[in-house]
Amino acid sequence: MITGWKCAVCGGTVDIAQPFTWRCANSTDADRHHAPQLVQTIAPLRSSGETNSFLGFRRFLAVDAFMDGAGIADGRRAELIAEIDAFTIAVDGHGFVTTPFERADTLSDELGFGVDGGVWVKDETHNVGGSHKARHLFPILLHLLAAEESGLATWTERPPLAIASCGNAAIAAATLAAAVTWPIRVFVPQAADQVVVATLQSLGASVIECPRRPADPPGDPCVHRFREAVTAGAIPFSVQGTENAWCHDGGRTIGWEMARYMDEQLDGPPFDRVFVQVGGGAVAASVAAGFRMSGISPMLHAVQTEACAPLSRAWERARSLGGPKSAAEHWADCMWPWESVGATAADGIVDDETYDWLPVVAGMADSNGSPIVVPESRVLEANEVGSRNTGIDASHTGTAGLAGLLAIREQVQPDERVAVIFSGVRRS
Numbered sequence: 522m523i524t525g526w527k528c529a530v531c532g533g534t535v536d537i538a539q540p541f542t543w544r545c546a547n548s549t550d551a552d553r554h555h556a557p558q559l560v561q562t563i564a565p566l567r568s569s570g571e572t573n574s575f576l577g578f579r580r581f582l583a584v585d586a587f588m589d590g591a592g593i594a595d596g597r598r599a600e601l602i603a604e605i606d607a608f609t610i611a612v613d614g615h616g617f618v619t620t621p622f623e624r625a626d627t628l629s630d631e632l633g634f635g636v637d638g639g640v641w642v643k644d645e646t647h648n649v650g651g652s653h654k655a656r657h658l659f660p661i662l663l664h665l666l667a668a669e670e671s672g673l674a675t676w677t678e679r680p681p682l683a684i685a686s687c688g689n690a691a692i693a694a695a696t697l698a699a700a701v702t703w704p705i706r707v708f709v710p711q712a713a714d715q716v717v718v719a720t721l722q723s724l725g726a727s728v729i730e731c732p733r734r735p736a737d738p739p740g741d742p743c744v745h746r747f748r749e750a751v752t753a754g755a756i757p758f759s760v761q762g763t764e765n766a767w768c769h770d771g772g773r774t775i776g777w778e779m780a781r782y783m784d785e786q787l788d789g790p791p792f793d794r795v796f797v798q799v800g801g802g803a804v805a806a807s808v809a810a811g812f813r814m815s816g817i818s819p820m821l822h823a824v825q826t827e828a829c830a831p832l833s834r835a836w837e838r839a840r841s842l843g844g845p846k847s848a849a850e851h852w853a854d855c856m857w858p859w860e861s862v863g864a865t866a867a868d869g870i871v872d873d874e875t876y877d878w879l880p881v882v883a884g885m886a887d888s889n890g891s892p893i894v895v896p897e898s899r900v901l902e903a904n905e906v907g908s909r910n911t912g913i914d915a916s917h918t919g920t921a922g923l924a925g926l927l928a929i930r931e932q933v934q935p936d937e938r939v940a941v942i943f944s945g946v947r948r949s
């Protein structure tokens with residue numbers, strides 16, 4: 522069903538059975554403007570019903586097609602997923618299960634929705650590592666283990682995993698690495714949150730502080746060190762599509778779970794809108810891809826804060842340069858680092874570039890959605906209102922999608938059905 526990757530920018534293709542195809546073959550350190558997308562035949566989205574989405578939706582995963590190409594038998598492919606899941610539970614206490622998704626009644630009331638409408642909250646705070654991020658990484662790990670098992674991996678010693686992050690992605694990465702005792706190097710800024718650093722260390726990760734070096738080019742020194750490690754042989758265990766496109770494969774499970782809920786459990790009309798907090802853009806891209814496969818795409822609103830809003834700028838630029846359909850031709854004219862990143866409590870979504878902007882722009886265009894840029898007051902309000910009414914203990918980053926709804930609440934009818942994702946458990 523999935524045959525390979527095709528880059529939305531340069532058209533470069535690669536077969537799904539080829540191992541370690543993390544980036545477009547034409548992507549270089551000087552030019553990361555490439556965006557591999559999965560090539561797949563249209564098939565109705567179905568789940569086997571297994572509560573672990575990597576098992577339930579296994580047929581739709583690129584990594585399953587990769588394992589098939591590597592000669593791993595069907596039963597063994599499922600077994601591998603279950604094995605890694607069991608190791609993950611042993612380390613984290615949580616495995617991959619379909620996460621809760623339900624109408625938040627008191628929140629819906631407080632926001633003035635009627636009985637037919639309301640706000641549905643997808644709760645990712647009890648997912649592996651406390652956020653949705655491990656969804657992006659699981660198939661990358663599975664790819665590596667399958668490559669070892671099938672003899673495609675020729676290393677004598679496992680190359681380390683590498684990630685540049687000091688937030689939920691780093692914790693997800695270190696948790697999965699610990700589950701299968703794979704070495705991992707996490708590149709963090711000097712001012713990294715000490716709670717996160719301690720958690721990473723307790724998971725056995727090698728944490729590398731990255732001060733700016735005099736000879737460094739512009740940009741984040743953590744990313745420079747991460748890329749150097751990858752050049753030296755490390756595996757990009759990244760949740761940014763420009764560093765590892767395979768992160769999009771597993772991310773889609775969140776969209777599939779939401780779409781399947783809409784199909785099978787939601788009485789009455791489908792969702793009208795979905796609000797997703799956007800940093801690098803991978804999760805919004807995944808939600809869009811997941812819904813698209815179900816055949817019904819609610820309006821996608823990508824939410825950023827005034828502190829850092831490169832996506833909304835890119836959206837406007839793309840519209841003035843021939844429209845979202847031709848955005849891939851105008852990467853440099855649409856997306857560049859936000860010049861002056863401000864302070865915000867939603868500090869997990871201040872990526873100065875929305876790396877995966879192309880699929881997010883496409884997802885908004887296809888669904889008649891739009892980006893929303895929220896002031897800090899909405900970020901704070903969303904966290905207070907969201908936690909108080911749902912009891913979900915998410916960080917400000919994790920409730921920032923709700924801030925988007927608060928910001929445009931007047932434009933949303935009381936009978937509309939709206940979905941948001943609360944992710945990233947509050948850590949301090």
Ligand SMILES: Cc1ncc(COP(=O)(O)O)c(C=O)c1O
Pocket residue numbers: 652688689690760798799800801802803804805869870872918919944945
């Ligand atoms: C809790 C939470 N929600 C949303 C995001 C945004 O995800 P993305 O970077 O894929 O846009 C992040 C991290 O960046 C996060 O930690």
Ligand SMILES: [Zn+2]
Pocket residue numbers: 528529530531532533545546547548554555556557
């Ligand atoms: Zn390319």
